[in-house]
Amino acid sequence: MDAILKRYKWSKKTFFAIVDKSSCPVDPYASVYLNTLIKYKLSTQSRYGGELLFVLKYFHSKGIDLTERVASGKLLTMSEYISYYEHSAKNAGYSRNEKVVPLFANTEDKSFRNILAANTFLASKVSNDTQRGRIHRLRKYLTCLFEQFYDPISVSTHLEDKLNKLTKKMIIDEHSLNSEENQETRHPEDDAIPPKIFCKMLEAILPSSPNNPFTERNRVRNYLIVSILLDTGIRRGALAKLKVSDLRSDQSGSSLWIYSNHDDPSDPRLERPNQKTKSHLANLKFKLMEDLLFYIEHARNEVPGALNHDFVFVSESNARGTRGQPLAAKSVNEVLFTLSQVLNHRLYPHLLRHMWNDIFDDNADHQNFTSKQVEDARKYAMGWSANSTMADTYNDRRTHKKVCQIMLEHQDRMDSDK
Numbered sequence: 001m002d003a004i005l006k007r008y009k010w011s012k013k014t015f016f017a018i019v020d021k022s023s024c025p026v027d028p029y030a031s032v033y034l035n036t037l038i039k040y041k042l043s044t045q046s047r048y049g050g051e052l053l054f055v056l057k058y059f060h061s062k063g064i065d066l067t068e069r070v071a072s073g074k075l076l077t078m079s080e081y082i083s084y085y086e087h088s089a090k091n092a093g094y095s096r097n098e099k100v101v102p103l104f105a106n107t108e109d110k111s112f113r114n115i116l117a118a119n120t121f122l123a124s125k126v127s128n129d130t131q132r133g134r135i136h137r138l139r140k141y142l143t144c145l146f147e148q149f150y151d152p153i154s155v156s157t158h159l160e161d162k163l164n165k166l167t168k169k170m171i172i173d174e175h176s177l178n179s180e181e182n183q184e185t186r187h188p189e190d191d192a193i194p195p196k197i198f199c200k201m202l203e204a205i206l207p208s209s210p211n212n213p214f215t216e217r218n219r220v221r222n223y224l225i226v227s228i229l230l231d232t233g234i235r236r237g238a239l240a241k242l243k244v245s246d247l248r249s250d251q252s253g254s255s256l257w258i259y260s261n262h263d264d265p266s267d268p269r270l271e272r273p274n275q276k277t278k279s280h281l282a283n284l285k286f287k288l289m290e291d292l293l294f295y296i297e298h299a300r301n302e303v304p305g306a307l308n309h310d311f312v313f314v315s316e317s318n319a320r321g322t323r324g325q326p327l328a329a330k331s332v333n334e335v336l337f338t339l340s341q342v343l344n345h346r347l348y349p350h351l352l353r354h355m356w357n358d359i360f361d362d363n364a365d366h367q368n369f370t371s372k373q374v375e376d377a378r379k380y381a382m383g384w385s386a387n388s389t390m391a392d393t394y395n396d397r398r399t400h401k402k403v404c405q406i407m408l409e410h411q412d413r414m415d416s417d418k
Contacts, residue, residue: 233356277383
């Protein structure tokens with residue numbers, strides 16, 4: 001598609017359009033969508049327009065007319081979307097056939113050629129923010145087209161479900177591209193998860209709960225995923241790479257061995273999860289370890305293909321032939337996204353890490369540990385080095401509570417002296 005994003009001025013107003021070399025709009029519905037963005041700043045409109053241009057160029061190259069697809073009710077297949085997702089990670093001008101390093105093009109060392117190919121792709125990969133924007137724009141544009149062609153009252157349930165399934169997958173992918181280290185700003189007095197929501201979550205994840213949103217076969221596994229994240233504070237990647245051989249249980253207690261392994265040859269996943277911080281043992285409640293061992297023996301090991309590897313959590317659906325394979329890290333986000341819809345409150349893996357720290361602070365206060373002891377214990381449990389300043393972020397909440405307590409005691413003394 002030979003098209004560009006062009007800026008126009010008319011009657012002192014600026015607007016954008018995606019046009020061909022003759023300055024004619026490539027699709028009137030694309031123009032309609034861009035006109036819905038006029039409430040944003042010009043720089044934002046330009047960025048969104050560029051994202052839409054990327055979307056239209058990609059699907060045109062695949063012979064797919066998005067307007068026709070939505071109008072006919074075909075939408076996109078999951079396979080077509082996944083191909084777009086993979087393409088959205090690349091620079092706009094990236095070509096798989098481009099010879100970036102022609103000097104070594106004829107090398108006979110296969111491993112060296114593989115390294116060159118991997119480096120070529122990494123050099124062409126865009127940031128998570130850019131990729132997330134491209135996925136978000138496709139979702140918004142498909143939704144806009146759907147609203148143009150279908151009345152919300154008369155549209156068939158089947159077609160609406162198709163759109164919901166597709167957009168849900170996009171939302172999950174958008175959330176998975178959020179940086180886990182970008183912590184949301186919250187008041188020092190606020191909990192990571194509000195108490196009422198937290199209690200509802202603990203009830204909803206129970207396999208026997210009538211509010212549990214998961215299918216029968218996934219309930220025990222998903223209960224363990226959420227419970228382990230809450231009980232240990234480990235990251236999503238550490239959970240996804242957890243192996244049966246990493247479980248520790250004896251008279252002294254139960255724990256998980258959390259360690260880094262950047263290139264595990266036993267991991268068949270294309271996107272191999274990893275533990276990004278230092279190795280450590282994560283303590284686990286004895287009852288939770290019992291539940292975990294029960295899942296491994298009576299659920300996991302019954303899934304076809306699960307015994308071919310040592311990873312604890314496995315896929316129980318056969319989407320893309322993945323039944324029995326290690327669970328993808330992104331699937332952890334999907335578990336929490338489904339739970340979010342029940343609670344009407346957004347959950348994501350790193351939020352449970354924040355919640356672990358809040359609970360850790362409360363327990364430390366009850367046991368009268370010094371600030372230094374709390375900081376050292378937190379650094380170990382989170383896998384941070386002794387020189388890490390990450391603990392400062394979580395210590396702010398604890399410090400704020402201490403200041404409030406000191407000031408209240410001071411005010412009480414002042415009032416009693418009057």
